[in-house]
Amino acid sequence: MNQTSPQPSALSQILGACPHDCPDTCSLLTTVQNGVAIKVQGNPAHPHTAGSLCTKVSRYTERTYHPERILQPLKRVGPKGAGQFETVSWDAALGDIAARLSAIAARDPQAILPYSYAGTMGLVQGESMAARFFNRLGTSHLERTICAAAGGEGLMQTLGGKVGMRVEFFAESKLILIWGSNSISSNLHFWRYATQAKRDGAKLICIDPRQSETAEKCHEHIALLPGTDGALALGLMHELIQNDWLDHDYLDRHTLGWEALKERALQWPPERAAAICGIAPEQIRDLAKDYGASASSRAPAAIRMNYGLQRVHGGGNAVRLIACLPALIGAWRHRAGGVLLSSSGAFPVQRAALQRPDLLAGRTPRTINMSTIGNDLLRPASPEFGPAIAALVVYNSNPVAIAPESAKVAQGFARDDLFTVVLEHFQTDTADYADYILPATTQLEHWDTHSAYGHTDALLNRPAIAPLGEAKPNTQIFRELAARMGLTEPCFADSDEALCRQAYGEAVDFATLLAQGFATLPTPDAPFVQGNFPTPSGKCEFFSQQLAAQGLDGLPDHVPNHEVAHSASAYPLAMISPPARNFLNSSFVNVKSLQTTEGEPLLEIHPIDAAARHIADDDTVRVFNDRGHYHCRARVSTRARAGVVNGLGVWWRKLGLNGTNVNQLTSQNLTDLGHGPTFYDCLVEVTVVPAGV
Incomplete structure (x- = not known):
């Protein structure tokens, strides 16, 4: 396998990593002939990818060579939103952008807002040079919440971090609850482990309002109402307690707040929980019996959560309640037992080295939540809010399409006094509102390094082909903007390969990443068999003192939706x-x-x-x-x-x-x-x- 930079006349295979927002974070193998990427496939040497890709990423060459790909800088010539642009030179585009951002920053840098998310999950092209640039300017900080914030906080307050089972051990489980996930579509390689367990006799139960492709392949589907997952978890706890399907030794030694949680759960008999969930009480009893059997039979029971269930008002508490369940039955005693929502907390990412928060020089800029961008773009200056947003720099995201209440988002982006720069591959809904569109490279054209949230392997992405047209990596665009704006700190000269090395420092062997494209983290098979949770107490925290100190309920509870089903006759x-x-x-x-x-x-x-x-x-x-x-x-x-x-x-x-x-x-x-x-x-x-x- 040729791992040198691709030669124009050579046939080569280059190791890379899928950049997209998916738990699987696959290792890629790109075949290049005469300087052209002709095939993208899964790396057969990577145990999790095992040579297979989802349909989407297997078409990655079609995306890279798309005829509508933006390959030159574009300047708006028509009304905002009309999508009318003319080509300009990089020199002209960067010169004007730097001048306009400098003028705004001179008045108040907090009037500038970066907006980005997971268009790439790369640690380098995602947030390294961009974060340095915005930290140095002192712009507003973006609170990046739009996917996983509630669930991540729920895990932090219960398990102590975004940690859990190792995904490969689901293959050994005897009961798997797939909770809030269409794994066949959004977590394909986990599904491979689940089907292996199914072939070996495991029972698979899908909990999801929708009868997804995954639900069809499971033994049972529990179609609860959206936002009622916490009530279901409390109903399960009630039955586990009533029938003494508990691991008392594990509860005594490795949990905090059990008596208080027990008292709360006993207020949730199946009839009460079922009425809220819109299901039959017997479904809760049967599920509890299946799950509770693990406590006595020592047959490992595992829960694979995904982020669908936390996109409701009570999402954080729902994740907390579900994350409590394994401790009740001692599921953590088995490497094939426990729960997994995210493994990202296992990665020793050196974020301070990549993002350089020291460049803030003691400043504390305001924070704007990306999920409320529709309101915030329309908010005037005020003592409470600060300056009106005068400039947006959007990269790795398409907020006009993906942010909630998009009519307000589009209205905000249409402001004539808002200066907007978008780094993009295509003329998306958001790009239509830009003053400048800057052509960015795709994953096949740049260096990057990746963590994952569905397994525990770090990955490296090498460029397989030269950038098409005049496209540049995000990192290079922000380097050049920094230079145009007179930002001379040495960190703006770091190369992309240097940034890849900084991402993990000494914690991951970079030579291994170069040689095979991935490096497996040294994580224990059964992380919490002896407790040792990364919480303040070292225990699974049913009661969170941190939340109590904030004036919140320290115990998890069912929190109803903002818009409860059947509560509004006009919208039933x-x-x-x-x-x-x-x-x-x-x-x-x-x-x-x-x-x-x-x-x-x-x-x-x-x-x-x-x-x-x-x-x-x-x-x-x-x-x-x-x-x-x-x-x-x-x-x-x-x-x-x-x-x-x-x-x-x-x-x-x-x-x-x-x-x-x-x-x-x-x-x-x-x-x-x-x-x-x-x-x-x-x-x-x-x-x-x-x-x-």
Whole structure:
């Protein structure tokens, strides 16, 4: 295997890493011929990837060589949102951007806001040079909450960090609860371990409002109402206690707050929990019996959570309650028992070295939550808020499509007095509002290094091909902007390869990353068999003193949705918006083969709800609430449970039937913990759009 830089006339295979927001973080193998990437496949030498990729990333060459790829800097020449641009030189673009940002920074650097997320999960192209640039200027800080903030905080307050089982040991489990995850679509390599366990006799139970592809492959599907996962967990605890399906020794030695949690759980008999969840009490009893059997039989029981369940008002508490369950039955005694939501806390990332918070020089800029960007862009200057946002620099994100209550987001981006720079591959919904679009490289064209949140291997990405056109890595764009703005600190001269080395310092052997593309972290097989949780007490904290000190309930509890199902007669349907199978957030939406497979924006609606509204399969429907309306195609299907519709996303707004997408309807309300978004906490109504409208 040739690991040198690709030669134009050579046939080579280059090791890389998938950059996208997925737990699997696959190791890639890119075949390059005559300087052109001709194939991207999974690295067969990487145990987790095992040579296989999802459909999306297997089409990565189609994305890299897409005919609509932006390969020159563009300057807006028409109204904001119209998508009218002309090509300009890098020199002209960077000169004007630097001058305008410098003028704003001279007045108040906090009027400048960076906006980014997981368009790449890379530690280098994601937040290294960009963070240095914005820290040095003293701009507003972006609170990056839009995916996992509530669940991450729930884990922190219970287990002490984003830690849990090693994913490969799910293959040895005898009971697997797949909770809030369509693993076949969003965690394919975990699904491989789960199906291995299934072949060996394990029982698989899916807990999800939607009858997903994963739910269809499990032995049982519990279709609870959105936002009721905490109530279900409390109902399970009630039955575990009542039937003494408990590991008393583990509870006594390795938990904190058991008696208080026990008292709370005993207030949640199956009938109460089932009424809130919209399921039969017997489903809770049967699930508790299956789960509790592990305490006596020593057959390992495992829970794979994903982030769908925490995108509601009570998402943080729901994750806390579910994360408590393994300690009740002693599941942590087994390497194939416990829970996994995220493994990212296991990675020794040297964030201070990458991001250089010392460049703030003692300043404490204000923080703006990315999930409320719609409100904040429209907020005037005030003593409480500070200066109005005067400039946005967007990279690795498409907020006009993916942020909640997108009508307000688009309205904010349309402000004539807002200076907007977007680093992008394509002319997305957000790029349409930019004053400048700067062409960024794709993963095949730059260096990067990666952690993961679904396994415990660090990965390295080498550039497989030279940058197309005039595209530049994010890092280089921010280096050049820093130079234009007179920022002369030596850290702005660090090369991308140097940044890759800084990402883990001495904690991960860089020679190993260079040689095989990945390095496995030395993590224990069964991390909490003897307790030793990374909490303040060293125990699984049913009671969190940290939360109590903030004036919050130290015990986890069911927290109802902001918009509780059946609570508003005008909007009788709950709506969740899980990703369409062939997209990843708003990435891949414009890849022709994937867009063709996906078809068009869909709303899944149960036959009972469809009949009540005279909706037939394939009708165009109007989905609406007080925040706006969205047109899409109806799919009458039992994938949706009665009373809940599934608005599959996230399509670009410009590709929607009426120029909107599902986030026209979602709210800027936040979660109980972590200040996260509440995408799945949303009430709507649905009507047929008359023919010809």
